[in-house]
Amino acid sequence: MIVRVIAILSVALVSGAFAAETVDPKAEYYRCTEAATTPKMDSKEAIAACKGPAETGAPGAQYALAVLLLNTGKDEVVPEATALLEKAAASGHAAAAFELARLLDRTKDPALRERTAQLLRASACGDYPPALRALKTAGGTKEQLHCPARADADFSGQWIGKLHWSIVSKPNNTEFEMKVVINGAAVSVFTQGEKDFVEVMPGKWRMTQLEQTAILTALNEGSDLDGVWIEAWDIHLLRISPDEAVINFKRAVDNRDMPASLSWKTFTVVAQGRARLVSK
Known part of the structure; x- marks a missing residue:
């Protein structure tokens, strides 16, 4: 018992x-x-x-x-x-x-x-x-x-984000870095290259902001053997402290001239992570 x-x-x-x-x-x-x-x-x-x-x-x-x-x-x-x-x-x-x-x-x-x-x-x-x-x-x-200005509403400076893919066309667990530099209304975005960061879509970025949330967007187009392609990049910075933000990245591509019967005519990839303000 x-x-x-x-x-x-x-x-x-x-x-x-x-x-x-x-x-x-x-x-x-x-x-x-x-x-x-x-x-x-x-x-x-x-x-x-x-x-x-x-x-x-x-x-x-x-x-x-x-x-x-x-x-x-x-x-x-x-x-x-x-x-x-x-x-x-x-x-x-x-x-x-x-x-x-x-x-x-x-x-x-x-x-x-x-x-x-x-x-x-x-x-x-x-x-x-x-x-x-x-x-x-x-x-x-x-x-x-x-009222005192909120320090976390000023995104000026250089941000380094560490992201992981959450929605991709093929399984990919690779973590990657992205650099965002904000100076007033001027925005520059860099992706991780083999040795250093590489700037993407220079001069095309626009930023909208409401308090602790900033949204960076860019549209670009070009052509290849499939015809014209159009891509949109969106980066969301959601401030959680003066020196840290949640970062979300979305890239959407439309192969304009490709027939709709092909599933890869359009595709979207999404990544998420954290970004730190490394310099002002």
Whole structure:
């Protein structure tokens, strides 16, 4: 009997450890956001769904859990909710900063007025709609706040990306490097050659940008024994820190004069990776 009990416990422990290792943080986070935003969701279920992601440090989950706790109306949850909002606001979460400002304002403590004002400014500078509406109601504008410029919105400099193919015409696990040089509106792109980087499509690159995301595009054409070909290159830089960005690369080719019955008339290849800002 003892041997059987030990065996059962061993299986349970191993199964539990395996389950813990296979938890998908992204799936847990999505369960939290769905629970927090679903109308008439049971508050206990929603709180339980957000506990794990909040503990792992996801600002959105920390904010959601804090709001769910405050919505229970229980005074004893206020310290926990406040701590969660502090963590999320410290990471730059504009909604958490606004909610924390409202929470501190309710205390009517004069010593907290400056802190409350700082949080409201951070929230408005973070483009949180309720904060911007409150600012407008008070007769102010975002321009008057003199919000600090985001360092991660300036892509100027030389980026080196290490990419791997995710969609190719033939299986290819080779990692390769790409260099991107940005100087204002001027963009140059280099691919990895045998000895050094080789510039591709000089003078043809255009850049569009919205805050931390930059999209580089180029169109080119030429001819070979199949006739005219047209190719489009797209490079996406998604900033994740001042010195690092996710880089996505897509090349699409259309052999204009080739008959549509041939499957290789058009083809697309895609690569993904990380790029580092190596010099300004």
